[in-house]
Amino acid sequence: MELQRPRGTQDILPGDSPKWQRVEAVAHRVAQSFGYAEIRTPTFEHVDVFRRGVGDGTDIVEKEMYEFQDHGGRALVLRPESTAAVARALLQASAFSELPLRLYYLQRHFRYERPQSGRLREHTQFGVEAYGAAGPLADAEVIALAQSFLGALGLTNLSVRLNSIGDGQCRPAYRAALLAHLEGHRQDLCADCQRRMERNPLRVLDCKNEGCRRVIAQAPQTLDHLCADCRAHLEGVEAALSALGISFSRDASIVRGLDYYTRTVFEVQYENLGAQSTVCGGGRYDGLVDALGGAPQPGVGFGLGVERLLLTLEEEGLLEDRPAGTDVFVAWLGGELGPEAMRIAQALRASGLRVEEEILGRSLKAQLRRAQKLRAAKVVILGPQEFLRGVAILRDMTSSQQEEVPIEDLPARVGSAAPRD
Numbered sequence: 001m002e003l004q005r006p007r008g009t010q011d012i013l014p015g016d017s018p019k020w021q022r023v024e025a026v027a028h029r030v031a032q033s034f035g036y037a038e039i040r041t042p043t044f045e046h047v048d049v050f051r052r053g054v055g056d057g058t059d060i061v062e063k064e065m066y067e068f069q070d071h072g073g074r075a076l077v078l079r080p081e082s083t084a085a086v087a088r089a090l091l092q093a094s095a096f097s098e099l100p101l102r103l104y105y106l107q108r109h110f111r112y113e114r115p116q117s118g119r120l121r122e123h124t125q126f127g128v129e130a131y132g133a134a135g136p137l138a139d140a141e142v143i144a145l146a147q148s149f150l151g152a153l154g155l156t157n158l159s160v161r162l163n164s165i166g167d168g169q170c171r172p173a174y175r176a177a178l179l180a181h182l183e184g185h186r187q188d189l190c191a192d193c194q195r196r197m198e199r200n201p202l203r204v205l206d207c208k209n210e211g212c213r214r215v216i217a218q219a220p221q222t223l224d225h226l227c228a229d230c231r232a233h234l235e236g237v238e239a240a241l242s243a244l245g246i247s248f249s250r251d252a253s254i255v256r257g258l259d260y261y262t263r264t265v266f267e268v269q270y271e272n273l274g275a276q277s278t279v280c281g282g283g284r285y286d287g288l289v290d291a292l293g294g295a296p297q298p299g300v301g302f303g304l305g306v307e308r309l310l311l312t313l314e315e316e317g318l319l320e321d322r323p324a325g326t327d328v329f330v331a332w333l334g335g336e337l338g339p340e341a342m343r344i345a346q347a348l349r350a351s352g353l354r355v356e357e358e359i360l361g362r363s364l365k366a367q368l369r370r371a372q373k374l375r376a377a378k379v380v381i382l383g384p385q386e387f388l389r390g391v392a393i394l395r396d397m398t399s400s401q402q403e404e405v406p407i408e409d410l411p412a413r414v415g416s417a418a419p420r421d
């Protein structure tokens, strides 16, 4: 039997790589244009990073982590998300001594979930983290960054949904109201949530179980329980978004059930033909660094699933065909000329061109077919008689016109003629 890739993973084959490279290039460019610097963390971490940084009792930690013990008996886990891992790295590097910190990552995450369209067990996330600013400007900045990134990819029908989930001042009263509601619907909750309710009713808000979702939809809303500070923060975010010309609406159904999430939570949704899909979610997590053992640091950020985004871009026809990967093809005839063709190809590469040379020794017809398939703009044809005169034929693949060019002049001639992006 042939070997298959594991369930919930995918191969990114050469034909798909240009789409990934385009999205990644836009992510790097837009994040850096906002002053965010890239951070990369290890693929595996000590399990405590996520037990403390995501939280015991969450679906991620209870059910979805790829945990293993290494040969030294250490409890390790494939990174299920990056926010806790990034905070761990910043603490370890004593990076919080100079604030604000603006970071982004493009990383793989691993979760044992039921695979579905755009949701894999190994998936890729583009995310940003802004640390050090407790005020609402940082929240607006990360939302603006998400919006700019999606806009740069051509997605325009975007809407920002905003909510506040309160903080340490106003959460106890909300928690009591939520608990009273959950108690009244205990029999409709899943077994996990009946257990979670006792320890932390907020965790129920994150449950994906359908019965639980129905109970949550009727639950009291955090917006009705905000203290004056939380209300002012939310209004500050809204004022900054208005100043930036970003339209938004409040949506009380967006929640995060983790203790260290505070105040702002948001989603960026894409709307098409009346249907909405969430492409990006984020929020403020002022209690995270504290939970990992550091001095408290205000932080806000978002995460965006790249596989899901690619599906949306594809549906919208925003991913062009595979761009040409080769500018010039170097063809040759006669058994001796292979090394000389390679030398010409090297000289052309040195002038910045993308070049493929013939290595199979095929017929000229087959070589030209290959050049056409590569969408090479130019073909250099090296024949025995031309070679003796120190020239090669330069063929323009669009006009089919050919001319003789001295071999040593090829880099200058082709370099100036080839289209660059």
Ligand SMILES: [Zn+2]
Residues within 6 Å of the ligand: 189, 190, 191, 192, 193, 204, 207, 208, 209, 212
């Ligand atoms: Zn549940």
Ligand SMILES: [Zn+2]
Residues within 6 Å of the ligand: 166, 167, 168, 169, 170, 171, 226, 227, 228, 229, 230, 231
């Ligand atoms: Zn509050």
